[in-house]
Amino acid sequence: MIGMTDFGFKIHKDQLLDQDRPNVAYKEMIEKVPSLSLCISCGSCTATCNSSEMTGMGFRKLHLYLKTGLYVNLKRGLKYCQYCGKCWLVCPRGVNTRKAIVEMKRIFEIYKT
Amino acid sequence: MKVDGKKVFWNEYQKDIADDQYYFVRSCIRQNFFPGAEEAFIRILRNDLGKDLYTDPNHTTCTGIGYHVDLVKLETTMTVIARQFSLMAEAGYHNFVISCVTSFGLYNEILDIWEKHPEIEEQVRDYLYRSTEREFRIPENLVHASDIIFKFKDQIAAKTRYKLVNQYTGKPLQVVEHIGCHYAKIFPEKGIGGAEHPYVLAGLIESLGGEVIDYPEKRMCCGFGFRQYFIKASRGYSLSCTYRKMKSMEPYQPDLIVTNCPGCNFFFDRWQYVISETKGETYGEEGNGIPVLTYEEVAALALGYDPWHLGLQMHQVAVEPLLGKMGVDYDPAVKYIGFSGKQLSKPQIPDLLKVY
Amino acid sequence: MKRTEADCIIIGAGPAGLKAGTILQSLGYKIFILEKEYQPGGKLLLWNTLFPHDESAMEILNPLLKDQKKNIMTSVQIETITKSPEEFTVADQNQTIYTSPALFISTGFKPFNAGRKEEYGYGIYDNVITSVELEDKLKNNNITMTNGKVPGKVAMIHCVGSRDIKVGNEYCSSVCCITGIKQAMELGKRIPGIQVSCLYMDLRLNGRFYEDNYKMAQMSHKIQFIRGRLSETNEDVDGSLVIRYEDTLAGKPAKMIVDMIVLLVGMQLDKSVSRICPLINEQTGTDGFFGTGKIDFSSNPQKDGLFFAGACTGPKNITESMNEASRVAFEVHHFLKNSLISEIHDRHDRFRLQNS
Ligand SMILES: Cc1cc2nc3c(=O)[nH]c(=O)nc-3n(C[C@H](O)[C@H](O)[C@H](O)COP(=O)(O)OP(=O)(O)OC[C@H]3O[C@@H](n4cnc5c(N)ncnc54)[C@H](O)[C@@H]3O)c2cc1C
Ligand code: SF4
Ligand code: SF4
Ligand code: SF4
Numbered sequence: 001m002i003g004m005t006d007f008g009f010k011i012h013k014d015q016l017l018d019q020d021r022p023n024v025a026y027k028e029m030i031e032k033v034p035s036l037s038l039c040i041s042c043g044s045c046t047a048t049c050n051s052s053e054m055t056g057m058g059f060r061k062l063h064l065y066l067k068t069g070l071y072v073n074l075k076r077g078l079k080y081c082q083y084c085g086k087c088w089l090v091c092p093r094g095v096n097t098r099k100a101i102v103e104m105k106r107i108f109e110i111y112k113t
Numbered sequence: 114m115k116v117d118g119k120k121v122f123w124n125e126y127q128k129d130i131a132d133d134q135y136y137f138v139r140s141c142i143r144q145n146f147f148p149g150a151e152e153a154f155i156r157i158l159r160n161d162l163g164k165d166l167y168t169d170p171n172h173t174t175c176t177g178i179g180y181h182v183d184l185v186k187l188e189t190t191m192t193v194i195a196r197q198f199s200l201m202a203e204a205g206y207h208n209f210v211i212s213c214v215t216s217f218g219l220y221n222e223i224l225d226i227w228e229k230h231p232e233i234e235e236q237v238r239d240y241l242y243r244s245t246e247r248e249f250r251i252p253e254n255l256v257h258a259s260d261i262i263f264k265f266k267d268q269i270a271a272k273t274r275y276k277l278v279n280q281y282t283g284k285p286l287q288v289v290e291h292i293g294c295h296y297a298k299i300f301p302e303k304g305i306g307g308a309e310h311p312y313v314l315a316g317l318i319e320s321l322g323g324e325v326i327d328y329p330e331k332r333m334c335c336g337f338g339f340r341q342y343f344i345k346a347s348r349g350y351s352l353s354c355t356y357r358k359m360k361s362m363e364p365y366q367p368d369l370i371v372t373n374c375p376g377c378n379f380f381f382d383r384w385q386y387v388i389s390e391t392k393g394e395t396y397g398e399e400g401n402g403i404p405v406l407t408y409e410e411v412a413a414l415a416l417g418y419d420p421w422h423l424g425l426q427m428h429q430v431a432v433e434p435l436l437g438k439m440g441v442d443y444d445p446a447v448k449y450i451g452f453s454g455k456q457l458s459k460p461q462i463p464d465l466l467k468v469y
Numbered sequence: 470m471k472r473t474e475a476d477c478i479i480i481g482a483g484p485a486g487l488k489a490g491t492i493l494q495s496l497g498y499k500i501f502i503l504e505k506e507y508q509p510g511g512k513l514l515l516w517n518t519l520f521p522h523d524e525s526a527m528e529i530l531n532p533l534l535k536d537q538k539k540n541i542m543t544s545v546q547i548e549t550i551t552k553s554p555e556e557f558t559v560a561d562q563n564q565t566i567y568t569s570p571a572l573f574i575s576t577g578f579k580p581f582n583a584g585r586k587e588e589y590g591y592g593i594y595d596n597v598i599t600s601v602e603l604e605d606k607l608k609n610n611n612i613t614m615t616n617g618k619v620p621g622k623v624a625m626i627h628c629v630g631s632r633d634i635k636v637g638n639e640y641c642s643s644v645c646c647i648t649g650i651k652q653a654m655e656l657g658k659r660i661p662g663i664q665v666s667c668l669y670m671d672l673r674l675n676g677r678f679y680e681d682n683y684k685m686a687q688m689s690h691k692i693q694f695i696r697g698r699l700s701e702t703n704e705d706v707d708g709s710l711v712i713r714y715e716d717t718l719a720g721k722p723a724k725m726i727v728d729m730i731v732l733l734v735g736m737q738l739d740k741s742v743s744r745i746c747p748l749i750n751e752q753t754g755t756d757g758f759f760g761t762g763k764i765d766f767s768s769n770p771q772k773d774g775l776f777f778a779g780a781c782t783g784p785k786n787i788t789e790s791m792n793e794a795s796r797v798a799f800e801v802h803h804f805l806k807n808s809l810i811s812e813i814h815d816r817h818d819r820f821r822l823q824n825s
Contacts, residue, residue, distance in 0.1 A: 042670045043715030043722075047700035048588075050294065050334035051341060052722040053357070054350040058715060080347070082338040083181050085218070085299035089308055090588065090700050092670075094634040098222075098299065102187065110183050114704055118592035121584065309587035309701075329703040329711040332588075364706040 023069050025107050033100045038093040039063050045087035045097055055080040059087045059097045066104065075108050114327060119310045126307040130264045131254040135166045136206035138197060140213035141174035143375040149424025150378075151212055153413040154258055161272060161416060162265055167204055172197050177215040181339040188240065191223050191233070195241040199249035209252035210261060214374035217257040218295025221303050224251065257296060259373035259408045263305055263313045266412075270320040274417035277323030279368070280440035285324040286368040289403070290314035291335055291381065293374025314371050317408055321415050323369070330361035335377035336384055355384040356392070362403075363396050369435055370405040381405040382429045389466040400467045402430035414441060421448055426457075433469050445469065470564045475499045477571040477801055478559055480742060482541055483511020484787050485779025485794040486575035487533040490540060492798040498805065501567055502537070503545040503559065505741070509534060511577050517607040519787060520651040521678035529787065550746040557774065570808055571774045571801050574749065574759065575794060578736035578780040581630025581638065589629065589732060590702035594710060596620070596729045597702060599629075600645065603652055603731050612659060616708065619660055620728035624712060625649040626699045627669040631735030640756045642735030643784040646673045649733045650686045657690030666693040666725065668714055676786060697723065702730060736784045749775070758783040774808075776801055 030037055039060070046058025057080040065074035078101065087097040104110075135158070139151055158164045176193050179185030201209055211217045227234035241247050262269070277286040292311045297304025306312025309332065315325045336355030341347045358381075362370075372378045382405040389395050389402070396403050405428065406414070413423050420441060425432045426448050436443055448469070449457045462468050477493055479486045482504035490502045508514060513530040534541075546562040550572070557572040580601050583591040591597045595615040598606075606612045614620055627649055631642040646669065653665040672694065674683050686692040697714035705711055709726050716723045738758050743750040752759050752775070759777040778797040779790040 040670060041717055042698040043696075043717040044698045044700045046715040046717075046722050047697065047713050048332075049722065050354070051338060051350065052715075053333070054341075054353050055347075056721065058722060060715065060717065061720065079340065079344075080350075082294075082334070082340055084294035084334060084338075086294065089298050089301065090635075092628070092633040092635060092698070105183060114594055115592065118584075121592065122587055307587060310593070327704060329705050331703060332701055 017068050017070075021069060023067070025071065025104075026066050026069070028107060029066060029100065029103060032103045033096055035093070035095045036063065036100050039095050040093060042092060044090040044092060045095075048086045048090045050084045050086060051080045051082055057081070059095075059101070062101070062104065063095075071108070074104070075110070078105055078108065078110055119306075119312075122310050123306045123312040123316075126302065126305060126312070128256075128260070128303065128305060129254060130256050130260050131208035133164050133208075134206060135164065135208050135210040135261070136201040136204060136252075137166050137168050137210045137258070138172050138175070138212060138216065139168070140216065140375045141178070142379070143212060146375060146379045147407060147410070147424060147427060149422065149427070150407045150409050153418065153423055154212070154262070154409040156418075157269070157409060157412055157416065158261070162268060166210070167206055169200055169204060172200055175213070175216040175219055177213065177219045178339065178343075180219065181215065182343045183340075188237070190219065191226075191237045192240045192244065194220060194223055195237050195249045196245060196247060198251060199241065199245075199247040201252060202250045207253040209255040210258055211255070212258050212375075214257060214293030214296045215376065217255075217303075218293075218299050220255060221300050224255070225300070227251075257313075257373065259296075259313050259317075260305060262408050262412055263316050266317045266320040269317075269412050269416065270322075273321065273415040275415050275439045275441055277318060277321045277369070277411075277415070277439065279438045281438065285322055286435075286438060287326050287365060288318045288323040289326050289328065289331075289362050289365075289367045289370045290318060291331075291370060291372045291374075291377050293372065293377050294334055296373060314373055314408055317412065318371060321411065326362065326365045326367055328362040328365055330358045333358060335372070335374070336380045337376035339376075342380070351380065352384055352387060352391075355380055356388055359385065359388065359394075359396055359403075367396075367403050368438060369411075370403055371408060371411050372405065373408050378405055378407050386429045386463060386466050389463065393465060395466050397430075397434060400465060401434045402466050404428065404430050404432045404435040406432070406435075414439065419443065421450075422452075429466075431467055431469050470566060472566045472568070473501065475501045475567065475569040476805055477501075477573055478503065478557065478567050478569045479573040479575060480547065480559075481511065481575040481577055481739075481779070481781070482506075482509035482543070483575060483577045483779060483790070484513055484529070484533065485577065485781075485790040486511070486573070487530075487537065488791040488794040489573055489575060489778060489798040489801070490537055491533060492795055493801060494537065494540065496802050498802070500540050501569075502541045503547060503561070503567070504541060504543045505545055505547070507544045509541045509543060513787070515601065515608075516604050518651070518655070520647050521676065521682050523651075547742065547745065550742065550749065552748055552773075571776065571804055573776045573778070573797070573801060574742060574781060575777070575779040576739045576742055576781045577790075578784070579739045581636070581642075581734040581737055583629055583732045583734050585636050586629060586633075586732075588701045589626070589699060589730075590704070590710075591732060594702060594704040595708060596710060597732065598729065599732045599734045600625075600648055600652060601734060607652070607655055607659075610659070612656065614729055618728075620663065621660075622664045622727040622729075623653075623656060623666075624699075624710075624725060624727045624730045625653055625665065625667045626730055626732050627667065627672075628698065629732040629734050630737070632670065638735060638737065638757070640758075640784065641673060643673065643675070644786050645733035645735060647676065647679050647682060647786075649731075650674075650679075650682050650692070652731065653692045654682070654686050654690050657686075657692065664693070665690070666695055666727075668695050668697050668699055668712075670696070670698050676788075695723075699730075736780060738781060748773075752777065754783075756783070774804060776804075 052058040297308040301308040476498040778794040
């Protein structure tokens with residue numbers, strides 16, 4: 001009978017990252033902060049981050065979330081940044097992390113105004 | 114540890130600090146937390162060093178705190194800062210001195226943005242003109258107030274009445290120096306000694322006879338963390354960060370913590386009380402905390418200023434153990450008597466952390 | 470003033486220069502190898518055993534020196550290098566003049582000055598050493614810390630001064646990953662129970678048998694490989710080192726307490742010849758090493774009689790350095806032969822002209 005729903009199990013959504021879904025935010029970010037494309041995920045930014053120790057947040061992951069379209073995680077992480085600038089200090093690739101965070105906050109409307 | 118190794122960096126990171134004629138912008142929070150600190154800076158500069166320092170009643174906050182918690186947009190911040198520059202020019206000064214470390218970082222960042230993007234500077238000129246009909250000029254010299262104390266540290270040291278030396282043992286006091294993140298982490302070349310091994314406070318402490326402690330969590334945030342504190346749900350992160358730092362410095366038995374940033378000062382001081390209540394731990398001798406002072410307060414104490422005139426009774430962690438070690442001549446009876454001679458209200462005495 | 474003529478002057482008696490010397494001499498050319506140190510051998514004098522086959526550096530060096538001792542001038546401080554259309558003239562500190570139509574540069578590399586990575590604490594904290602220093606400790610079989618004890622826990626830090634825009638070296642130094650593995654295994658062999666961790670960004674094991682070394686390090690010596698880059702070193706009260714990095718595979722910031730850290734320093738061009746000779750300096754590529762690195766060698770400056778080989782044309786291991794030196798030695802041979810032929814032609818023409 002069509003419409004029967006209670007089998008006790010269901011069809012799940014897969015857990016794959018969908019690389020084919022357009023990532024508008026990433027495109028926009030790369031234009032605004034070109035150095036972002038140089039990130040090699042070394043993690044120096046996160047290791048030195050003042051806020052990572054307690055919150056687990058770090059710039060490497062923010063970038064990764066942006067790149068992979070995991071926007072919910074990105075927004076959560078962005079809130080913990082305290083703009084201390086340590087990540088910028090250590091990045092071996094010269095990624096302008098500070099600008100990237102400001103711009104990401106703009107795109108995801110974390111600014112209140 | 115090879116202390117000489119650090120000197121190499123200290124020599125590498127030097128910067129121009131104007132000699133005289135300063136336009137001083139205050140911190141928006143410091144006067145509430147430690148009301149005597151900025152006053153001490155002004156008095157040291159004017160009376161002890163004979164400098165011309167202008168304080169302007171018309172300047173405002175730099176919006177730094179609003180900016181760092183995403184309440185104020187960068188454009189707004191830039192326009193506010195442009196207005197401060199315009200006030201400086203109006204007062205006839207070229208040398209800008211900033212009391213707050215976060216402000217200092219923000220001013221430098223904005224100057225950097227303008228240098229790289231002149232079109233943004235033009236736009237801000239327009240914003241400022243349209244909103245206030247003002248025009249501005251970029252300062253010739255822009256430094257943090259602790260830079261100035263550093264510059265004249267030897268002159269100050271030559272006039273001191275007390276040293277950072279334990280009078281009971283004759284040994285140098287063990288001092289933790291903590292530099293606000295925004296002092297040099299964004300622009301290492303703008304900080305004396307750079308960002309990794311800053312010298313701005315270490316130099317002062319050495320000149321006053323103290324010894325600087327290098328502990329593992331030294332380069333971490335004081336705990337303030339802007340959003341971490343301002344958003345109540347995250348406030349535990351702020352406290353935990355300070356807790357880690359206190360645990361890390363504890364084995365070195367510090368006699369004093371000196372900072373150059375309003376936030377750091379506040380959080381090292383006030384969180385020691387909260388930690389004592391939540392964890393039952395204190396870090397000084399016999400239930401005392403580790404006193405936390407600003408660079409001007411330390412300099413002023415050494416110069417012989419009266420601790421209660423400096424407002425040291427407004428610190429959460431009692432400074433009496435430090436005053437004792439330094440041999441400062443003070444009257445415990447007048448601690449809570451204000452300038453007007455009226456009795457100030459006394460703080461409640463917590464169970465654990467000693468307050469006198 | 471002493472004046473000596475040769476077919477080719479080789480500057481630098483490391484593995485590359487010595488290899489080229491051996492070949493050119495066997496082809497019958499008169500050569501001189503000028504070395505600034507008091508002993509020939511370059512880095513072979515400093516290393517203990519060599520990857521990938523654990524060969525002794527001395528055993529590689531000795532055959533290279535055989536039959537060549539008379540060609541090698543040591544303790545030569547080159548003061549000027551000039552060129553006329555026919556020949557190069559090299560003058561040293563004793564005003565000895567060497568001339569030759571071909572000049573072969575094999576001045577090798579200088580290890581990166583680890584003190585420039587301030588946050589790593591080299592030169593500040595005891596027991597932060599470089600791979601060059603560890604090699605010396607291995608050679609003297611004296612792997613101790615400053616307190617005389619043997620380390621129980623060591624971290625090898627990859628990419629120090631390589632792949633780092635902050636220090637201006639954006640290239641990969643190509644041998645430090647495998648050097649780290651070589652040294653980690655050597656520590657494992659000599660100190661029972663030692664725990665060694667390699668902190669890398671990418672493991673670049675691109676040479677023959679390197680992967681075997683990697684597997685051996687994992688299997689036989691239980692070396693830990695952690696994907697993460699050191700962000701800061703601090704010293705604890707007991708002298709141990711607290712390092713901070715992110716374990717990027719676990720996705721978590723991390724810390725580790727170790728007794729010693731070894732910084733796997735990268736390579737930089739030894740600028741001693743380019744500094745004194747604009748003609749050589751012109752040949753510095755965009756990455757800071759000599760030459761263009763192009764597959765097409767015809768654009769290289771060989772026609773002028775100037776040749777480069779070894780680590781001075783970019784990071785290389787010893788095999789690659791000697792291979793390049795052999796290939797370039799044959800180019801020198803070609804050049805000398807051609808100039809000889811054209812000289813005979815010239816002489817012949819002159820002779821005919823005189824007689825007609
Ligand atoms: C820590 C470490 C360990 C290594 N271990 C290995 C290993 O196990 N196996 C391996 O294959 N490779 C190893 N390498 C790489 C190896 O050292 C190089 O491949 C090799 O030294 C390059 O040889 P070269 O002759 O080009 O230069 P060098 O060995 O650097 O020799 C250059 C010579 O030129 C001389 N010179 C420089 N300037 C002047 C001047 N102006 N006048 C006169 N003389 C001058 C120098 O004094 C030196 O003697 C290691 C590298 C490092 C950093
Ligand atoms: S430090 Fe730079 S390169 Fe490394 S992960 Fe962070 S942003 Fe990317
Ligand atoms: S600026 Fe933000 S992300 Fe970067 S280190 Fe500071 S808190 Fe972390
Ligand atoms: S060889 Fe390895 S350690 Fe050396 S620069 Fe390249 S990636 Fe880094």
